Amino acid sequence: KxxxxxxxxxxxxxxxxxVTLSCxxxxxxxxxxxxxxxxxxxxxxxxxxxxxxxxxxxxxxxRFSGRQFSNSRSExxxxxxxxxxxxxxxxxxxxxxxxxxxxxxGPGTRLLVL
Amino acid sequence: QQQVKQSPQSLIVQKGGISIINCAYENTAFDYFPWYxxxxxxxxxxxxxxxxxxxxxxxxxxxxxxxxxxKQFSLxxxxxxxxxxxxxxxxxxxxxGFQxxxxGTGTRLLVSx
Numbered sequence: 649k650x651x652x653x654x655x656x657x658x659x660x661x662x663x664x665x666x667v668t669l670s671c672x673x674x675x676x677x678x679x680x681x682x683x684x685x686x687x688x689x690x691x692x693x694x695x696x697x698x699x700x701x702x703x704x705x706x707x708x709x710x711r712f713s714g715r716q717f718s719n720s721r722s723e724x725x726x727x728x729x730x731x732x733x734x735x736x737x738x739x740x741x742x743x744x745x746x747x748x749x750x751x752x753x754g755p756g757t758r759l760l761v762l
Numbered sequence: 763q764q765q766v767k768q769s770p771q772s773l774i775v776q777k778g779g780i781s782i783i784n785c786a787y788e789n790t791a792f793d794y795f796p797w798y799x800x801x802x803x804x805x806x807x808x809x810x811x812x813x814x815x816x817x818x819x820x821x822x823x824x825x826x827x828x829x830x831x832x833k834q835f836s837l838x839x840x841x842x843x844x845x846x847x848x849x850x851x852x853x854x855x856x857x858x859g860f861q862x863x864x865x866g867t868g869t870r871l872l873v874s875x
Contacts, residue, residue, distance in 0.1 A: 652805070683865075690866075696862060753798075755805045756805050
């Protein structure tokens, strides 16, 4: 099976702009989670989607949002970008069956906000 | 209660040696403890995982030791190789059906030839 894919891989934006990142999960996986990775804060959970519904949300401002489509593909959006949003954004998918909660990560999208 | 504390921050081990990374958690509701390995420019990849009903799990050169009463778990890499040089993250989650991993801060491992 193909792994988790994320597009684009690299992105440069300026403060105040908005950005949309895309994630295609492993075929058959219905759960998609998003994480932000920075040198200072490490890996932090953003949100998780399952069957097009957001099931859990991390402690991030409302500028961070996401959605999931019927084919399980997911997008996350960050509006009014701030310098501190520069990070590696990781998407992870999971089969979400009992005792199969392993999350498989994509390569990430590296966002630089200038 | 949601924190996972990881140590050391960095580790240098000679080839053939044993690398040991430790993690401690506070939330007793956590019931799934994976370790991830991350190389530069790549996403984290699952290395090995354990549940609280066992005290040790071994896969090849990688072993997780789990101490439920102390709320600690550790990763041991036997016969460490230069190719093991990477950043390692411990994590924990609750079996609530929600896929939310709480990660440790990471350990940068360098295995010298």
